[in-house]
Amino acid sequence: MKHLVMLGAGHAHVHMLSTLASQPLAGVQITLVAPFPRQLYSGMVPGFVAGHYPLEACVINLAPLLANSGVLWLQRSVTGIDAGARSLTLDDGSTLCYDVLSVNTGAVQDRQKIEQMMPGARQHALFVRPIEAFGALWPQVVALAASKALRVAVMGGGAAGIELACAVAHRLAGASVTLVAGEAPVGANYPSNVQARIQRALKKRHISVIQERATGISAQAVSLGNGGQLACDVPLMAIGAQSPGWLQGSGLALDEAGFIAVDECQSSTSHPGVFAAGDVSSRMDRPVARSGVYAVRAGVPLAANLRAVLAGVAPKPYSPQAKTLNLLACGEKYAIASWGGWSAEGRWVWWLKDRIDRGFIQKYSGPAQA
Secondary structure: OEEEEEEOOOHHHHHHHHHHOOOOOOOEEEEEEOOOOEEEOHHHHHHHHHOOOOHHHHEEEHHHHHOOOOOEEEOOOEEEEEOOOOEEEEOOOOEEEOOEEEEOOOOEOOHHHHHHHOOOHHHHOEEOOOHHHHHHHHHHHHHHHOOOOOEEEEEOOOHHHHHHHHHHHHHOOOOEEEEEOOOOOOOOOOOHHHHHHHHHHHHHOOOEEEOOOEEEEOOOEEEEOOOOEEEOOEEEEOOOOEOOHHHOOOOOOEOOOOOEEEOOOOEEOOOOOEEEOHHHEEEOOOOOOOOHHHHHHHHHHHHHHHHHHHOOOOOOOOOOOOOOEEEEEEOEEEEEEEEOOEEEEEHHHHHHHHHHHHHHHHHOOOOOOO
């Protein structure tokens, strides 16, 4: 019996799990290591914050996917990998050996690294990840806003920060919302025409933008790189993902930011028996953004390559699309769309995003699929 360990229940692994009941892997023992009994879909979190969805509408429960799949689920987190010994160390101190390892743990906000950049963040900030914890805490902020006008500072000028700032402004009537975007332009990864749409959207929703780094966080304020202080009741941490600390010392080849370096087959460049997809990985053959869209689409080729390798067949290259449809929610039922150099905005874009997001949840919430 070969042993496949699936580390994390990210979008790509959700797809793999959905195929196992109808297409079992003969002669393979499969173990899933995941700390939560459900996967909260990151694409719908801004809609949850804005009040468009209850939390339950944004989740994929693992139980239906695991039923009749033959997968052993360990409700644990990983604390270390020894790629040379082909083993994992889990948070209860136990070890787990594998023949093939697939890593799809999703994005991480490393509190220790962020604390070094922004002293006080660990104690005072509300972190967006892990999303399960954020989903449990956000209703407390909504309840607090019912008793006083809150001052909310959103750290991060990327897509997550933009969407969450708009969602907060929509949900919390009377709140003042500031986007602490850092030194790069807001939405720097988008074309200039999309950046212009984002700037208009923020201005229309009375969201202030500060082009400074946050250098510290206290109970009453956010310290800025220019020496200023921004009064704040709720500091919301939406900066980009960091690499998980447990990858350090794993023996796996990592990129300069500490993410797993993978080739065109999503296989580790140093250990062919290790695969990785989504935010935890970095394609070395071409620049590919670590994003939810990439992870969702990586599910099909990842599943095919895992099946191939376990059957003794060489994996096949996966070529991500050069252009992808990006949809940015703007708080109320309104969104911005971009595809390469093309962009548009309106209520119809939000309707499209809502349809895609609900479709993704529905796809993996019914009976196991082929």
